[in-house]
Amino acid sequence: MNIGLIGAGGITHVHIPAWLALGARVTVFSLEGAAAVAAQYGIDAVDSLDELLERCDVVDICTPTPTHYRLAERALRAGKHVICEKPIALCAADADTLAELAAFVGKQLHPAHVVRYFAEYALAHKAVGAGTIGEPAILRFSRIGEFPAWASWFADEAQSGGIVLDQMIHDLDIARWIAGEVIEIYAVKHVASGCETAQVVLTHESGALSYVTGVWGAPGTTFATSFSIAGSKGVLNHDSKSDASLRFDLGAPLPGAHSQRPDTSLGESPYLTELREFAAAIEGGAAPRVSLGDASRAVELAVAANESIASGRSVSVIRHGVSA
Numbered sequence: 001m002n003i004g005l006i007g008a009g010g011i012t013h014v015h016i017p018a019w020l021a022l023g024a025r026v027t028v029f030s031l032e033g034a035a036a037v038a039a040q041y042g043i044d045a046v047d048s049l050d051e052l053l054e055r056c057d058v059v060d061i062c063t064p065t066p067t068h069y070r071l072a073e074r075a076l077r078a079g080k081h082v083i084c085e086k087p088i089a090l091c092a093a094d095a096d097t098l099a100e101l102a103a104f105v106g107k108q109l110h111p112a113h114v115v116r117y118f119a120e121y122a123l124a125h126k127a128v129g130a131g132t133i134g135e136p137a138i139l140r141f142s143r144i145g146e147f148p149a150w151a152s153w154f155a156d157e158a159q160s161g162g163i164v165l166d167q168m169i170h171d172l173d174i175a176r177w178i179a180g181e182v183i184e185i186y187a188v189k190h191v192a193s194g195c196e197t198a199q200v201v202l203t204h205e206s207g208a209l210s211y212v213t214g215v216w217g218a219p220g221t222t223f224a225t226s227f228s229i230a231g232s233k234g235v236l237n238h239d240s241k242s243d244a245s246l247r248f249d250l251g252a253p254l255p256g257a258h259s260q261r262p263d264t265s266l267g268e269s270p271y272l273t274e275l276r277e278f279a280a281a282i283e284g285g286a287a288p289r290v291s292l293g294d295a296s297r298a299v300e301l302a303v304a305a306n307e308s309i310a311s312g313r314s315v316s317v318i319r320h321g322v323s324a
Contacts, residue, residue: 004056008033095296111295117270134232141171168214175210
């Protein structure tokens with residue numbers, strides 16, 4: 001595969017090694033920093049987007065959120081398959097437009113919602129789907145890190161969508177992936193002293209409730225994630241601060257198992273797993289675990305949460321025809 005990667009920021013430093021591990025040829029273009037990135041990884045840099053599009057089969061968009069829609073549209077119209085970092089757009093209408101364009105030109109567009117590829121979340125999805133903890137009832141997700149002050153656009157909600165659309169969209173997507181479609185959202189947010197925190201409550205069609213917490217904290221805040229999924233038969237917990245694996249609380253060991261903690265081999269980069277799955281799909285393989293419909297719906301949920309924050313009221317997000 002000939003990959004044309006757009007961007008030279010932090011996320012490129014996980015995408016490029018993954019592509020190289022898959023044997024792809026990578027060319028990079030960015031308004032700033034492309035030469036340094038190319039030198040670091042021994043790849044080519046080009047001076048224009050037109051030149052990048054001439055040299056590649058697949059475009060990988062690793063740029064700030066406000067550029068995603070325009071760059072994805074340009075790449076699709078140039079006849080390229082596209083992989084785009086989350087969120088795929090700043091509103092669901094734009095995400096849907098990109099999906100329609102991809103179908104029209106006959107090219108694939110893959111949204112990089114990488115948390116679905118982290119082993120602990122993938123295992124949780126599998127365990128809940130298998131009925132291990134019964135019907136999910138109360139789910140809690142948290143994601144904590146320092147405020148992304150390294151780029152000014154994060155602080156401009158018109159460009160980033162704030163903490164909900166930029167950071168918490170990961171857990172909004174995971175909550176829906178695990179507990180099913182969402183019908184209502186209520187959210188609150190607090191901003192002070194360069195920090196931002198938010199709480200989003202999702203009501204699922206099943207009646208389950210998901211509580212999603214996001215924190216952009218003070219400089220040096222240790223990045224951490226956690227979740228707790230309580231069901232009719234037990235509870236599934238994960239806390240990156242204490243243990244990278246999953247813990248089941250079922251009252252008794254799993255049938256036939258010697259331990260209540262499953263093997264959670266976290267050795268492979270989830271970015272490599274994700275891009276391998278996308279590459280396989282582009283070459284005619286199975287559809288990836290995250291779809292354009294999932295990406296559009298995640299944006300819709302995040303935008304609705306921001307609307308709830310602004311209005312102080314819950315927001316209905318019933319959307320017929322969208323599968324969980």
